[in-house]
Amino acid sequence: MATFSGVTRQHVLQAIAEYDSRGRDGFLGVYGYAPTPGYAIVHEGSSYDLPAVLGVAHRFATGRLAPSDEVVGSIGSAASILRKRGFEVTEPGGASAPAARSSSRTATRAPRTTTPRASTPRRTATPEPAPAICPTCSMTLPATGVCDYCT
Template sequence: MATFSGVTRQHILQSIAEYDTRGRDDFLGVYGFTANDDYAIVHGGTSYDLPAVLGVAHRFGTGRLAPAHEITASLAAAVTLVRKRGFEVTEPTAAVRSAARSSARAKAASRATTPRATSTRRSTAAPERVAAICPTCSTTLPGTGICDYCG
């Protein structure tokens, strides 16, 4: 289970900078997150997916990417932590959440009965593999997985 106490404001800013550099689709694809429009970090007038940004910020802070399921399991704690770090977070209200759940169920039911349209967009490049980093000195680890400096 991921603990986010080691995630600082600087780690979140690093994650946001990478999100901006890569763009939303590549950022989510590289780190294996799915789009989450319900919870967002607002920084500089732009919205960022909270679970993805926090997961990558956890990687900057600890060297380990926090999986989406660990973040979504404790969204309230994640929102509180990000707000304590000085960021604005948008989240759905209780009424919107229940409507979203009903809408999601209806969409899932319609998908089951409606044939899926094929997508015409193809990605020409495979997502970049994320290099492992040392949790102590934050250098990229060699193929052995053992840090050359820390051992």
């Protein structure tokens, strides 16, 4: 049985990109998947057949295409993994479950709004003053200002 824990967000995005380039019927036909009503991945306003996208994402992750019956057999855990990867998954009956938060602590907070931070001015390094040089021997003068070699 296929496990989908090795499938990353990038693998799913690769599968979605191929789905977009081939079109639904072409994508399903190339990989031998049948249209599956019910579970779907929603990404950037488009809906994708969950078993087909996840099966192809599994291929990108492991080199082996996950058969449709394996994906459908573990659809609940597959949907959970996709939510953890940040995808929205619709369930049968049109219900939509948003992507899960990474921890329970952040799930209770209100959504964060991003506001631009005020930039703090950077301190520029001030160049060190050039050391005083003895006009006779060209040595650096000590703090007294009197050359130790020439006196």
